[in-house]
Amino acid sequence: MYDLIKNADKELYDSLIGETLRQTEKIELIASENFASPEVMEAQGSVLTNKYAEGYPGKRYYGGCEWVDVAEDLARDRLKELFGAEYVNVQPHSGASANLAVYFSFINHGDKVMGLSLDHGGHLTHGSKVNFSGKFFDFTPYYLNKETERIDYNEVEDLAKKNKPKLITVGASAYSREIDYAAFRQIADKVGAFLFADIAHPAGLIAKGHLQSPIPYCDVVASTTHKTMRGPRGGMIMIGKDYQNPHGIVAPKSGRVKNMSEIIDSWVMPGMQGGPLMHVIAAKAVAFKEALSPEFNDYTIQVMKNAKTMANALIDLDYKVISGGTDNHSMLVDIRNKNITGKDAEIALDKAGITCNKNAVPYDTQPPLVTSGIRLGTPAMTTRGMKEDDMKTIVEFIDKVVRNHDNEDVLNSVKNEVKTFCSPFPLHKKMS
Numbered sequence: 001m002y003d004l005i006k007n008a009d010k011e012l013y014d015s016l017i018g019e020t021l022r023q024t025e026k027i028e029l030i031a032s033e034n035f036a037s038p039e040v041m042e043a044q045g046s047v048l049t050n051k052y053a054e055g056y057p058g059k060r061y062y063g064g065c066e067w068v069d070v071a072e073d074l075a076r077d078r079l080k081e082l083f084g085a086e087y088v089n090v091q092p093h094s095g096a097s098a099n100l101a102v103y104f105s106f107i108n109h110g111d112k113v114m115g116l117s118l119d120h121g122g123h124l125t126h127g128s129k130v131n132f133s134g135k136f137f138d139f140t141p142y143y144l145n146k147e148t149e150r151i152d153y154n155e156v157e158d159l160a161k162k163n164k165p166k167l168i169t170v171g172a173s174a175y176s177r178e179i180d181y182a183a184f185r186q187i188a189d190k191v192g193a194f195l196f197a198d199i200a201h202p203a204g205l206i207a208k209g210h211l212q213s214p215i216p217y218c219d220v221v222a223s224t225t226h227k228t229m230r231g232p233r234g235g236m237i238m239i240g241k242d243y244q245n246p247h248g249i250v251a252p253k254s255g256r257v258k259n260m261s262e263i264i265d266s267w268v269m270p271g272m273q274g275g276p277l278m279h280v281i282a283a284k285a286v287a288f289k290e291a292l293s294p295e296f297n298d299y300t301i302q303v304m305k306n307a308k309t310m311a312n313a314l315i316d317l318d319y320k321v322i323s324g325g326t327d328n329h330s331m332l333v334d335i336r337n338k339n340i341t342g343k344d345a346e347i348a349l350d351k352a353g354i355t356c357n358k359n360a361v362p363y364d365t366q367p368p369l370v371t372s373g374i375r376l377g378t379p380a381m382t383t384r385g386m387k388e389d390d391m392k393t394i395v396e397f398i399d400k401v402v403r404n405h406d407n408e409d410v411l412n413s414v415k416n417e418v419k420t421f422c423s424p425f426p427l428h429k430k431m432s
C-alpha cells in the first residue's frame with residue numbers, strides 16, 4: 001500500500017499509514033464520516049487531477065476537455081436519476097461552497113434569512129456569526145422545542161411571520177429526526193420566502209426513499225457527497241424542476257439569464273470557484289453509480305436499523321438521547337447525568353479506540369469547546385459490515401469508557417478489545 005509514496009516521501013508515508021491504521025483499528029462514530037469505496041478513491045487519485053476545465057460540459061474555457069466532459073456528464077446524469085432532479089451542479093468543492101453558491105444565487109447582501117441555530121443542531125453556514133452566512137446576511141435562528149427537542153413547525157411559522165425572511169434554510173448537522181419539508185414549504189409560502197434544504201447529513205437515506213425528499217418542496221437543495229452518500233469529499237446542488245429567474249435575482253455573469261439553473265451555474269463558476277476538481281467529480285460519478293445500486297439501498301436500511309439499535313441500547317443504559325431516539329443515521333446524547341462533559345467523553349473514548357465528537361445539546365450551558373453532549377452516527381461502521389448486535393457491543397464499550405473515564409487501565413483494555421472487535425470488518429468490503 002502506498003508503495004510509491006513510501007519511496008519518495010517517508011514522512012508523508014507515515015501519516016498515510018498511521019491514518020489507515022487509525023481508521024482500521026478504531027470504531028468510527030463521527031456521524032458525518034464514512035469509508036469511500038476503493039473505486040471512488042481510485043477515481044479521485046486519477047489523471048483527472050491534471051486537467052483544468054473551467055466552465056461546464058460542452059462550454060469550457062479550455063481545450064482538451066472531451067474526457068472530463070464525459071466524467072462530469074456521468075456524475076450529473078446519475079445524480080439527477082438518484083434524486084429525480086431536473087438540474088444538478090456537481091462542481092462545488094464542499095458543502096459550505098455549495099451553500100455559499102445557493103445564498104448568492106437567491107439573496108443579496110443583508111437580506112433576511114432563517115436557519116436552525118448551530119447550538120441546536122444547525123450548521124455554521126446556516127447563519128453562524130463566525131461564518132460568511134452570518135456576516136453577509138441577516139439571519140434569525142430558530143430553535144428546537146424545549147420539551148420535544150424537535151423542530152416545532154408552529155414556532156418556526158410564528159418566527160417567519162414576524163421576521164419575513166427572504167429565504168428559509170432547513171437542514172442540520174446534529175438532528176436525529178425526519179424533517180417535514182412540506183411543512184416548511186407551507187411556512188415559506190405564507191411569508192413569500194425561498195426554501196433551501198441542506199441535506200448534507202441524510203442525503204443517502206433520502207436518495208433511497210427512506211426519509212422525505214425535499215426535492216418536490218424546496219426551491220433548491222444542496223448537500224455534501226461524502227457523509228451518508230459515501231462518495232468523495234465534496235458538494236452538490238439540485239433543483240427538482242428548473243424554473244424562471246424570479247424577480248430580483250442577480251447572476252455574476254453578464255447577459256440575459258433566464259432560469260435558476262443558469263444563475264446557480266454562474267454563481268458556482270465564475271461566481272465563486274475557478275477550475276472544478278475533475279478527479280473529485282469523477283469520484284462523485286462512481287459514488288452516484290454505487291448509490292443507484294440495490295446494495296446501497298440495503299446499506300442505507302442497515303444504517304438506520306443500526307442507529308435505532310444504538311439509540312435504544314443507550315437509552316436502556318440511562319443515557320439521554322435527545323428527542324428520545326433517531327429517525328436517521330445519527331443521534332445526539334446529553335451526558336450530563338453521567339457527570340462528564342462532551343469534551344472529556346470525546347477524549348476518553350478516543351483513548352479507548354472510539355472516535356466521536358463532542359457536541360452542544362439544545363439549551364447547553366457549557367461553551368462550544370466543552371459541551372454537554374456527544375454526537376454518534378452509524379454510516380461508517382455500517383459500511384464495514386456491522387449489524388445490530390455489533391451496535392449493542394459498541395454501546396457497552398461506550399458505557400464502560402464513560403463510567404471509567406479517569407481510569408487509564410480500563411481505557412487501555414477497552415482499546416485492545418475494540419481493536420480485536422474491529423478486525424473482522426474491513427473498511428470496505430473490497431478493501432485489501
Ligand code: DSN
Pocket residue numbers: 031032095123173174
Ligand atoms: N463538519 C460536518 C459535520 O460533522 O456534520 C458538517 O459540515
